[in-house]
Amino acid sequence: MNIWWIRRDLRLTDNQAFHEALKYGEKVLPLFILDKHLLKSHAEKRQAFLFSGLHSLKQDLQRLGSDLIIRKGDPETEILRLVEEYPIQKIFAEEDITPYARRRDHSIAQRIDLHLVHGIGVHPPYAVTRMDGKPYNVFTPYSRAWKAFPFLDTLSVLPAPVVLSPIPNLPSEEIPELPNSSLFPANEQEAIRRLNSFLDERIFAYSDSRNRLDEEGTSALSPYLHFGMLSPRLVYNEAIQAWKNSHDAIARAGCETWINELIWREFYQSILWHFPEALSQSLKAAFRNIVWRYAPEEFIAWQEGNTGYPIVDAAMRQLASTGWIHNRARMITASFLVKHLLINWQEGERWFMRSLIDGDLAANNGGWQWVAGTGTDAVPYFRIFNPVTQGEKFDPQGKYVRKWIPELANVPAKFIHKPWEMPTAEQQKYHVVIGQDYPAPIVDHRIARERALQMYKKE
DNA sequence: TAGCTCGTTGGACAA
DNA sequence: TTTGTCCAACGAGCT
DSSP states (O other), rough: OEEEEEEOOOOOOTTTHHHHHHHOOOOOEEEEEHHHHHHHOOOHHHHHHHHHHHHHHHHEEEEEEEOOOOEEEEEHHHHHHHHHHHHOOOOOOOOOSSSSHHHHHHHHHHTTTTTOOOOOSSSSSSTTTTTTTTOOHHHHHHHHHHHOOOOOOTTOOOOOOSOOOOOOOOOOHHHOOOOOOSOOOOSSSHHHHHHHHHHHHHHGGGGHTTTTTSSSSSOHHHHHHHHSSOOOOHHHHHHHHHHTTTTHHHHHHHHHHHHHHHHHHHHHHHHHHOOOOGTSHHHGGGGOOOOOOOOOHHHHHHHHHHSOOHHHHHHHHHHHHOOOHHHHHHHHHHIIIISSOOOOOOHHHHHHHHHHHOHHHHHHHHHHHHHHTOOOOOOOOOOOOOHHHHHHHTTTTTTHHHHHHHGTTSSGGGGGGOOOSSOOHHHTTTTTBTTTTBBOOSSSHHHOOOOOOOHHHOO
């Protein structure tokens, strides 16, 4: 009997690890281990999504005649115990890329036959390198090499099994109960449904609509990709198909832009693989000695969406409430914390990891280092998002702001992104007195911008 | 090797 | 209102 050890690949369609296990021997034991590190984490929304996903996967497996065994504890201990108690030959698992996962798997592989199969991206994080074998540090050349990289067998997607052998009756823990957000039902069928709905229509307008905060222009597939409810190569194949079906240049550009986002995902996976130290420090050595501001009250205002800048606050409140925000909202809020408040980007990174339903170490760290200008890529330090301009550009009527900041619901569009400019009479008229019903800006944009420019110039 | 080009996502300001 | 220019400089990556 073999074990399919499930970690971040909660799917049956195009699951290489599961497929390999079945190829090797008909009897496969699907296993998930509730790692104590996972249970200790404070990322409740992400946990709830995962637990709900495990419930669905268990049902799917049962429907096919198999089951899902849940164990709780240290993975190495649990695996070794299973191997001792049952006639297990091999363990198949999808290769994970975080430093913790790599240490864990390395240690286990020394004790038993652990067969790691790639599947977290279309290409493995170590595969796309420069000619001299060194990793790329800049996205554009990476993406060129990614596209040119031979696809091997990745173009053929593995179908889900239709029937499975029953597994022996062995003890299994309960999956913890934690209510999952109704916004992201956690199962493979839903993931595929959402992918199809995006590819049928919205992808063709993606190059423009992806920036809009007041429209659903993005695919919002990130939680599904993070937990492997969608296979990256299936997603990529389908996107290529959409590209082929495009009727005009705009539609093609939409597909290309979205495919680039998939490549970004893998670019940051590659960065994390080659530079795991990025998780604890700035990638650029020059930025490791920055003295960030200690401003706990401002940090709390940021977390709670009380900075006085509507676009920042709307996003932070949406994040706290739903666990998901638009990529542009992530950039605006991150830029505000780092550039306007001069608070260490790592504080923000940690808060995002705790709050996000799709929180992914590679993508989150890559995104924060990009915004802070401390990452591999040379981002001009003078690139500082203006929260008013960004709001006016990407939420022109203030629809998004009004949705998440009810205090501002009646404010006219002209002032929606800068309510402090409203004359007192109008503030009273619209029932939002600034400094009373809604905070005044905690920093002045012009002053904060100058301060950030000065500080970054010194580094 | 040397030289050249380029770098996801911006903003301010002048004309 | 729109458009162009500047804001630094450097190192990655390519030819």
